[in-house]
Amino acid sequence: MPQVNRRLALATAALLCIGTAQAQSWPTKSIRAVVPFAAGSATDQIGRAFAEKMSATLGQPIVIDNKPGANGMLGADIVAKAPADGYTILVGTNSTNAALKFLMKQLPYDQDKAFTPVGFLGSVPLMVAVNNDVPAKTLKEFVDLAKAKPGQVSFAYASTSQQVSSEMLASMAGITMNPIPYKAGPAAMTDLIGGQVNMFSADFGVTVPQHKAGKIRGLAVTSMKRSAAVPDLPTVNEALGLKDYELIAYFAVFAPAGTPPEIVNKLNAAINAAAAAKDLQDKFQAIGFAIDPGTPDALAKRNQAETVKWAKAIRDAKIEPQ
Structure with a gap:
């Protein structure tokens, strides 16, 4: 083996040994x-x-x-x-x-x-929830409300799942809603409770406690099956007579x-x-x-x-x- 190649091989082997030793001792901080x-x-x-x-x-x-x-x-x-x-x-x-x-x-x-x-x-599934003052007790009633007022019903979102779940719902239900972006889900939830936005489709971690406390009204869940966490809420498919709506x-x-x-x-x-x-x-x-x-x-x-x-x-x- 030429001298240069031998040195490169030795250097590479040494680096591999150092890397392996570091990985074995990891973590040190x-x-x-x-x-x-x-x-x-x-x-x-x-x-x-x-x-x-x-x-x-x-x-x-x-x-x-x-x-x-x-x-x-x-x-x-x-x-x-x-x-x-x-x-x-x-x-x-x-x-x-x-x-x-x-x-x-x-x-x-x-x-x-x-x-x-x-x-x-x-x-985790998401929950489609509305402000308590929204005059809709079911998701079907909310869709009817949005159809009667195109672009006047607003929804909040602070993540991809929140945005896409709402836009998918609008597309499949044939309604137009006004999207309101937020930097954080908890801030969006605060505004939903306060009535600054009408609807929020968000992770259970954010919605379930507020729904159970009566601060918002859950209308449906975005999974194919009902959730044991909120068994009283239908799926979006159940509520609207759809087959293919799912977002997890x-x-x-x-x-x-x-x-x-x-x-x-x-x-x-x-x-x-x-x-x-x-x-x-x-x-x-x-x-x-x-x-x-x-x-x-x-x-x-x-x-x-x-x-x-x-x-x-x-x-x-x-x-x-x-």
């Missing part, structure tokens, strides 16, 4: 978990609960860093451009990792190549592309250990969050399928990229 939505959102609630359990497994704190804005794009961009060393991870959703590239004319990162899938957390929000952990497999596997094991904790399961059962852990490869395949699904949903809802 706190981990930053970027939540691309506001404190109090469903993503934030789920991210914090998992982070607490994962910290115990990994032996280092996982610090939640809320970076809301642009349907999750701002937080996702931070992680996409972070060092691939396992110390910055993303609590991602269908917004950040499946739908955004169909909603934005241009992203500051390649959504399909910027992230390494780590582990699936779970999924999902949550998963991603790391920057190039993160060493050994680190990804340690993070995945911590996620799965958290998912097995009974107190965490009990906490989220009340809001209909279905915990569904798995391998990094399973998440990669699921996310590819979800990307196709969300592309169709956005296209069918006739949402133009911004």
Whole structure:
């Protein structure tokens, strides 16, 4: 072997040994978990609960860093451009990792190549809810109201799932509504309760407590089947006599592309250990969050399928990229 090639081979081997040793000793400091939505959102609630359990497994704190804005794009961009060393991870959703590239004319990162899938957390339906002063007791009555006042009925949204679920509903029901964007789901909920907007289709983590407290009126859920969390509410399909309406929000952990497999596997094991904790399961059962852990490869395949699904949903809802 020529001298130069031998030196390159030795240098490469040395770097691989260093990388393996670092991955084996990882983590040696706190981990930053970027939540691309506001404190109090469903993503934030789920991210914090998992982070607490994962910290115990990994032996280092996982610090939640809320970076809301642009349907999750701002937080996702931070992680996409972070060092691939396992110390910055993303609590991602269908917004950040499946739908955004169909909603934005241009992203500051390649959504399909910027992230390494780590582990699936779970999924949750949305609730279609209205302000208590809206004169509609059922979703059918709300649709009739919107038909009688085209463009005068407003809906709030602060994430892709909230926007797409509302636009899909409008398209399939043949109505026109006025979209009102918000930076954060809790702020949108505050305005729904206050009557500044008429309707809000949002994650159970945000809607179920307010519905059960009587502060808003839930009309339907966006899943194919009724939810045990709010069994009194029909599905959108039931309420409107439809067959194909379904929209489920999902949550998963991603790391920057190039993160060493050994680190990804340690993070995945911590996620799965958290998912097995009974107190965490009990906490989220009340809001209909279905915990569904798995391998990094399973998440990669699921996310590819979800990307196709969300592309169709956005296209069918006739949402133009911004």
